[in-house]
Amino acid sequence: MSVLCRMFTKGLFCGQPQWLSVGGSQYFCSGASRLDCVRRDSAANSTSPVSLTYDVFDGKGDSTPLVFLHGLFGSKSNFHSIAKSLVQRTGRKVLTVDARNHGKSMHTPVLTYEAMTNDLTHLLGQLRIGKCILIGHSMGGKVAMATALSQPSLVERLVVVDISPAPTSVRTNFRAYIEAMKEVKIATDIPRSTARRLAEDQLRKQVKEHSVRQFLLTNLVEQNGHYAWRVNLEAISNHMDDIMGFPEFNTTYEGPTLFLGGSSSAYISSEDYPEIQRLFPCADIQYIPDASHWIHADKPLDFISSIIRFLQS
Template sequence: MPNASSVELHYLDTGLVDMGPAEARDALPLVVIHGLLGSADNWRSHLKAWRPYRRVIAVDLRNHGRSPHAEGMSYTAMSADVLALLDQLGVEETHILGHSMGGKVAISLARLAPERVASMVVADIAPVAYQHGHDDVFAALREVECGQPKNRRDADTLLARHVDHRPTRLFLATNLQRHESEKGNVLKLRIGLDVIMAGYDDVVGEPAGDMPYEGPTLVLRGADSVYVSDDILPELRKVLPQARVVTLKNAGHWLHADQPEAFQKAVEAFLASHRKGL
């Protein structure tokens, strides 16, 4: 049963496998966890690619996407939310994939409940504390929150006051939704920005758990990203001793968007080697 303090997460679920060759199907689902300011919606194309081989469940973490807003952004709390969802869906064991902050949620879940995780893919993050680095992003989102733009062009203009990189602005704009207000039909944030900012120290901190996760692990990193540098690998292997590290060329931190086909193939090849037949 879900923990009384857990949040009931929104999720996308491809359902049971009903396509592809029977010998290639996996009895275990894959749970996908997005990064900071992302959502399950960002993973729709990947869900479609993996669906022939397994059930895929993509979650909206608390204060993100369509999930409820709730105090606290600790990795203990966020991994408990995901575990509560697995209990709700009757999933006893699963493969798990997490990107960035979602990677730390995945690592936390694997360390706290290793019996529930058959294998894990960690996308461009290490189980270490990072420096603060989202001040410009938060300032840009505040501009939109206060400005209440009526269209996405105006929203982009507000975001651009703090964020020069257009792909980042497009990503941030996925958090906007239509809302009726005194100003008419405007775009507002669907994320719990106040709670996320209040819990940001936890977000950039280490994942939860004390013991290493000894299960099979694939760490995918972008060649143009600094999040999983060679210097960090000794610390990473203390927590993930079985990790195989693969670098995707011409990819940054959002490697699943920069190189979607290469990312999908790397994940599928890894999961295929740890597949459990139906």
């Protein structure tokens, strides 16, 4: 069970209704790591791995396990229903993983692809997984690509969901989302449903799309009556250029690779094809009709079928 680590300001327990800003300085510890909630230290620029929280869905078969990596502002729970279906249909073990600064994994000032790749490699070593099939969406897709390019022996197959190795040029509102989330203030000791409604009302001005607000609100969590964002907004904000970019690689990943885009999304364009082919010479590029950037949420059955066909190819 993760522990919410919080610094309380003077007057918090004075009996008056309290309002807390839920942006910025609320932190979680990984229950798996049992590490202290030490957030900013002399290792601020380190890429040393942190322990990641994860969920395992056990299959009866002994085939190579599938490992799902979520996107920015996401968590391991984003792929739970997909994972359960794939276990039933393939018999494979499936893992869903919280990236650093997301979900219940440890917070750290660093949020680069080198660091996240080291985290994943460390986790696979801890779990004695010598080879896996990596499936990553958006930011998680970049982590998956970086892992395959730097540690190809760990990756039997690779699925990259609606992202490419080219720097992300799609116009995004992520910085506006972060600022809106930082400004949210929620009263203490109110029902979760009320807190969620109040938070959505405050996000509405900056975050116009209902589906995006609902996605961001999955990060609003409660403990002992107090509400906070479980994502590390400061680290995300400070590393937005890193997240939108991609490290330079002169290596290639020769394994079977599927780039799976949404037909209504602009995150994988024809301009990206040369870089995809340079780094992933065995890549196949496919699009799911009428799917946005969140393919697995828009078209879960088509998404699952595409994964299974790729595994069987």
